[in-house]
Amino acid sequence: MKLNIFRKRSLVAQAIKGNEDAFSDLIRGNKLLMYKIANGMLRNEEDIEDAIQETILKAFENIIKLREEKNFNAWLVAILINECKAILKKNNNITYLEEQIEEGKRDNYSPIDILNGINILDNQSKEIILLYYFYDLKGEEIGERLGLNHGTVRTKLSRAKKRLYEILGEDYIYEQ
Amino acid sequence: MSNNVDKKIKNSLNKNIEKVPKSLDSKIEDTLKGLKRKRNYKKQAIVASIIAFSFVGLGISTYSYANKNKIQSDIFDEFYISQNYKEYGIKLDKVLEKSNESNKNIREKEVKIESIVYDGYTVIISYKITGLEKKEEVESIFWKIEEDGKQLFDAQMGTFQEEEGSLRGVATSKIKKEKNRLNLEISAEINGEKYKLKEKIEVVRNKEAIREVRINKEIDGSKLKKLIITPMYLYLEMIPNKDIVDDEGMKIETLDGKEFQWTSSEMNTQFKIKSNFSSMYINNYKNIQGIRIKGKEKNIVITEKGEVYEEKN
Numbered sequence: 001m002k003l004n005i006f007r008k009r010s011l012v013a014q015a016i017k018g019n020e021d022a023f024s025d026l027i028r029g030n031k032l033l034m035y036k037i038a039n040g041m042l043r044n045e046e047d048i049e050d051a052i053q054e055t056i057l058k059a060f061e062n063i064i065k066l067r068e069e070k071n072f073n074a075w076l077v078a079i080l081i082n083e084c085k086a087i088l089k090k091n092n093n094i095t096y097l098e099e100q101i102e103e104g105k106r107d108n109y110s111p112i113d114i115l116n117g118i119n120i121l122d123n124q125s126k127e128i129i130l131l132y133y134f135y136d137l138k139g140e141e142i143g144e145r146l147g148l149n150h151g152t153v154r155t156k157l158s159r160a161k162k163r164l165y166e167i168l169g170e171d172y173i174y175e176q
Numbered sequence: 177m178s179n180n181v182d183k184k185i186k187n188s189l190n191k192n193i194e195k196v197p198k199s200l201d202s203k204i205e206d207t208l209k210g211l212k213r214k215r216n217y218k219k220q221a222i223v224a225s226i227i228a229f230s231f232v233g234l235g236i237s238t239y240s241y242a243n244k245n246k247i248q249s250d251i252f253d254e255f256y257i258s259q260n261y262k263e264y265g266i267k268l269d270k271v272l273e274k275s276n277e278s279n280k281n282i283r284e285k286e287v288k289i290e291s292i293v294y295d296g297y298t299v300i301i302s303y304k305i306t307g308l309e310k311k312e313e314v315e316s317i318f319w320k321i322e323e324d325g326k327q328l329f330d331a332q333m334g335t336f337q338e339e340e341g342s343l344r345g346v347a348t349s350k351i352k353k354e355k356n357r358l359n360l361e362i363s364a365e366i367n368g369e370k371y372k373l374k375e376k377i378e379v380v381r382n383k384e385a386i387r388e389v390r391i392n393k394e395i396d397g398s399k400l401k402k403l404i405i406t407p408m409y410l411y412l413e414m415i416p417n418k419d420i421v422d423d424e425g426m427k428i429e430t431l432d433g434k435e436f437q438w439t440s441s442e443m444n445t446q447f448k449i450k451s452n453f454s455s456m457y458i459n460n461y462k463n464i465q466g467i468r469i470k471g472k473e474k475n476i477v478i479t480e481k482g483e484v485y486e487e488k489n
Binding site (some may be wrong): 013023024027028030031032035036037039042045048049052056057060110111114115116133134136161164165168 | 189191194195201207
């Protein structure tokens with residue numbers, strides 16, 4: 001049995017090494033994701049812009065500390081969600097997850113509940129669930145992107161969804 | 177149904193947003209233009225040679241952990257090899273020689289083994305190949321690591337710098353039965369061209385740094401047999417239940433709650449009845465005071481002295 005994984009140096013690896021162009025390309029590639037998330041948490045356009053700009057600056061300052069390059073999206077989103085929370089707090093508009101969740105099934109979910117739930121997952125699960133919900137990728141495609149086998153993605157996705165459904169107060173049915 | 181919940185979640189998160197508003201887009205571009213480099217780059221540690229002793233006349237070089245010199249290899253960092261390689265890795269810097277006729281149409285390459293790590297169960301080499309012309313050449317690379325004429329199981333990973341035509345990576349080989357010394361022959365084939373290390377490399381593990389603990393306890397329907405702790409990896413051997421096989425093995429952590437990252441599992445079936453299952457975890461820690469193997473209802477605790485006991489969750 002033999003396994004070969006050869007790859008081009010990734011943009012994340014180049015950004016960690018200090019390549020500003022690579023970092024900029026990563027941000028451009030994730031700007032829609034960032035906007036969807038900030039838009040889900042904040043109502044005011046100015047706040048959304050502030051949160052995203054601050055996230056870019058913090059990510060640039062700290063990318064050298066990023067250990068698992070394949071978890072870049074999860075890492076970036078965690079910074080953004082914290083920025084959004086800081087703005088909500090500053091605006092005295094704190095949203096407590098527990099207060100929003102009611103028993104039983106619902107027709108609509110507040111993005112803020114979902115994003116809060118996603119944000120408490122571990123980095124790898126967060127990465128998987130972001131690719132699943134925002135990029136609409138299937139298990140095999142997620143595995144290819146993250147260098148994980150299909151079984152691992154399936155297990156992690158299933159666990160992450162279960163956790164998320166628990167947070168949202170939804171009964172969880174295991175998908176095969 | 178969870179499918180409906182999924183759909184609702186996707187709708188709620190995406191809300192038909194298809195692009196970023198123009199004003200935000202230009203602010204993002206302004207922010208990117210204004211980025212100033214303020215970083216302090218990691219200084220590369222000075223790499224010292226740690227050849228313990230060498231039998232050049234016999235064509236065998238022996239390398240041992242005995243020397244305390246440390247190595248630094250960003251390629252080990254890149255492929256998430258245990259950080260302990262810095263103390264247990266050995267610097268080689270050996271260039272392989274071409275062992276067949278040159279094809280004049282193919283660019284000359286340099287194939288170099290940079291360093292090697294051996295913990296008694298797994299041998300990892302880091303390598304660098306320069307002079308590669310295209311992706312197809314990279315895909316044709318085949319590393320051959322043999323011990324006593326037998327090819328070891330191996331996995332190879334690498335990062336290709338297209339502009340430089342260089343590939344750096346690691347090749348990992350598992351040893352079927354633990355050995356204090358390995359006598360390795362290392363060769364590589366690239367696009368039909370063969371390269372071979374002229375001498376044999378004998379690597380010696382640090383036996384004192386390895387602990388083997390017999391567990392012989394049942395947890396979540398799996399019978400745990402033993403845990404081997406090396407500076408690079410933890411190897412957990414068991415007769416598993418089905419769930420463990422489908423999953424990533426058991427969770428293992430230090431007594432103060434730091435998790436060991438699972439890396440792979442393999443199954444050896446004997447006589448179609450019992451299956452031995454072995455999981456590997458990356459050991460990034462030093463001075464481990466004790467280990468906890470986590471189950472659903474109970475845990476198994478292994479103390480620093482090697483005592484094994486059960487603990488309720």
